[in-house]
Amino acid sequence: MLVLRPVELTDLPQLQRLARESLVGVTSLPDDAERLRQRVLDSCASFEKDVEDHGPENYFFVLEDLTCQRLVGCSEILATAGYNEPFYSLRNRHYTSASRELNIEHDVPTLSLCHDLSGHTLLRGFHIDAEWVRSPFSELLSRARLLFIGAHSSRFANTVITEIVGFSNDEGGSPFWDAVGKHFFDLPYAEAEKLCGLNSRTFLAELMPHYPIYLPMLPETARDCVGRIHPDGQEAFDILEREGFDTCQYVDLFDGGPTLQARLCDIRSIAQSHIATVKTGSSIDARGRYLVSNDLLKGYRAIVAELDVNPGQPVVLDARMRAALNVSEGSRIRLITL
Structure with missing residues (x-):
């Protein structure tokens, strides 16, 4: 059985393996032992904190195969993007130029450096082993x-965002980065992303052009890279799109990948999930597949289970499910149904 739970410091060696295998562009999962250790410690502290509003907390989760005690994935929530420093992105919108004398009006697509998305909750760090992709x-x-x-x-904030990894080629190069960022920071795309993961995107963003970039x-x-998804990032996009996330006008600073956005009240797993109580049992007449969580904080657990669910009635969980959810x-x- 696979269970999602908060990360623990003892997970660090396995997290390093996940970081090495993660897609270039997943900067929140740096392949660096000390940075990962600090990320884990920050997460543990966040789960312990008694807070009444969204702040700098990050909540780091791992997906564990209980049979072999192996981590097969990880994901994260940053409660407030841009809490300690601006969260930079590129705003994709049209600039209108006009000439009354010639009676000409023309719309030109532009990208402008901004930190409009600061203050929103950010989903990041999604990675799952290849054998579990599309499962x-x-x-x-x-x-x-x-x-x-x-x-x-x-x-958390009332709006949730996430950046989907943009296109890069088989050699790890990004045509978007080569045409834009590389001129202002003389590094290959993969090295720029690594630096961003080890430090922050702020010092890189400060060297980017602060005037509109005319796409033509x-x-x-x-x-062609603006808003384009890396093939290995398509699943992450599809899952959240089904949840009610929409592509917005912002793209990633480095590779031009799309940004998704949704209000809490519009997110399916929040708006349509329902609460039930547990009934112990050993035999389940399964009628559907569900995501099930225990609603705790630092003891949070979630699993996939085949269940028989009737509104307003307790839900029978077998011993294995109860143990996984504690x-x-x-x-x-x-x-919530799958």
């Missing part, structure tokens, strides 16, 4: 974060 456990790894937000909404002046290969008869759980 219900990808849904668990991504959507259980949303169930957690639903259970502890006061800890960029090479076609770079223009619940017992009468415990409160949250459910």
Whole structure:
């Protein structure tokens, strides 16, 4: 059985393996032992904190195969993007120029450096081992974060965003970065992303152009990257799109990948999940597949389970499910269909 839970310091060696295998562009999962250790410690402290509003907390989750005690994925929630420093992105919008004398009006697409998205809650760090891609456990790894937000909404902003990794080629190069960022910071795309993961995007953003970038002046290969998803990032995009996230006008600073955005009240796993109590049992007449979480804070757990769910009635969980969720008869759980 696979279970999603908060990260622990003892997970660090396995996290380093996940970081090495993660896609270039997942900067919140740096392949650096000390940075990962600090990320884990910050997460542990966040789960311990008694907070009434969203602040700098980050909530780091891992997906563990209980049979072999192996981590097969991880994901994260940053309660407030841009809390300690601006959260930079590129605003993609049209600039209108006009000549009354010639009776000509022309719209030109531009990208402008901004930190409009500071203050929103950020989903980041999604990575799952290849054998579990396009499985219900990808849904668990991504959507259980949303169930957690639903259970502890006061800890998060009213709007949630995420950046989907943009296109890069088989050699790890980004046509968008080569056409834009590389001129202002003489580093290959992969090295720039690594630096961002080890430090922050602020010092890189400060060297980027602070005036609009006119897209028609960029090479076609770079223009084609704006809003384009890396093939390995498509699943993360699809899951959140089904959750009610929409592509907005912002793109990633480095590779031009799309940004998704949704209000809490519009997110399916928050708006449509329901609360039930646990009933112990050993035999389940399963009628559907569900994501199930226990609604706790530092003891948070979530699984995929085949269940028989009837509104207003307790839900039967077998011993294996109860152990994975750390619940017992009468415990409160949250459910949403897959």
